[in-house]
Amino acid sequence: xxxxxxxxxxxxxxxxxxxxxxxxxxxxxxxxxxxxxxxxxxxxxxxxxxxxxxxxxxxxxxxxxxxxxxxxxxxxxxxxxxxxxxxxxxxxxxxxxxxxxxxxxxxxxxxxxxxxxxxxxxxxxxxxxxxxxxxxxxxxxxxxxxxxxxxxxxxxxxxxxxxxxxxxxxxxxxxxxxxxxxxxxxxxxxxxxxxxxxxxxxxxxxxxxxxxxxxxxxxxxxxxxxxxxxx
Ligand SMILES: [Mg+2]
Numbered sequence: 001x002x003x004x005x006x007x008x009x010x011x012x013x014x015x016x017x018x019x020x021x022x023x024x025x026x027x028x029x030x031x032x033x034x035x036x037x038x039x040x041x042x043x044x045x046x047x048x049x050x051x052x053x054x055x056x057x058x059x060x061x062x063x064x065x066x067x068x069x070x071x072x073x074x075x076x077x078x079x080x081x082x083x084x085x086x087x088x089x090x091x092x093x094x095x096x097x098x099x100x101x102x103x104x105x106x107x108x109x110x111x112x113x114x115x116x117x118x119x120x121x122x123x124x125x126x127x128x129x130x131x132x133x134x135x136x137x138x139x140x141x142x143x144x145x146x147x148x149x150x151x152x153x154x155x156x157x158x159x160x161x162x163x164x165x166x167x168x169x170x171x172x173x174x175x176x177x178x179x180x181x182x183x184x185x186x187x188x189x190x191x192x193x194x195x196x197x198x199x200x201x202x203x204x205x206x207x208x209x210x211x212x213x214x215x216x217x218x219x220x221x222x223x224x225x226x227x228x229x230x231x
Pocket of ligand 1: 172
């Protein structure tokens with residue numbers, strides 16, 4: 001496919017997995033929380049994982065999924081504090097800063113649009129210091145809907161005035177790309193290298209990139225040609 005940057009005014013970017021290494025989140029919820037839960041309830045880590053994974057799944061595709069206050073109350077543990085215990089794993093993906101700089105240099109409206117809760121945003125922006133690149137940061141908790149909900153992208157217009165036909169979205173969730181596609185956002189990119197620990201798999205539905213540097217024109221022009229089948 002061909003991407004011509006002169007046809008794009010607004011760039012919307014997801015945070016976890018897209019700009020930041022999802023290894024932190026995967027490790028936190030799948031390993032660290034169960035380890036602490038097992039210690040509190042005097043059970044094996046395996047049993048704790050079975051119990052917690054079922055609980056987590058019950059809140060998939062809702063705002064509770066990313067609501068740290070919800071999980072602190074539900075689990076009886078200080079979830080933001082537990083995040084700080086493993087914050088050394090929070091990392092920006094390679095090529096992200098170059099891409100953010102490219103967008104700014106070329107006058108694009110640049111917005112971080114995330115399902116993450118404000119307490120997660122505080123921890124991650126403090127650690128990564130990427131917040132200053134953006135015109136603004138919108139959390140799904142402000143919008144009142146998760147990005148998995150078809151109504152999200154219309155509701156987002158209350159916070160960001162954007163023309164879907166001239167907007168690009170980068171996401172590591174195909175579900176969120178599907179809701180954005182149904183709303184009419186034109187340039188959709190799936191980020192396959194969402195975790196430093198994963199083997200990237202190309203999306204069968206969306207243009208796929210492993211790193212954002214793929215979207216920076218190499219020749220100083222405005223056009224990028226991406227191989228069919230992703231990179
Ligand atoms: Mg994500």
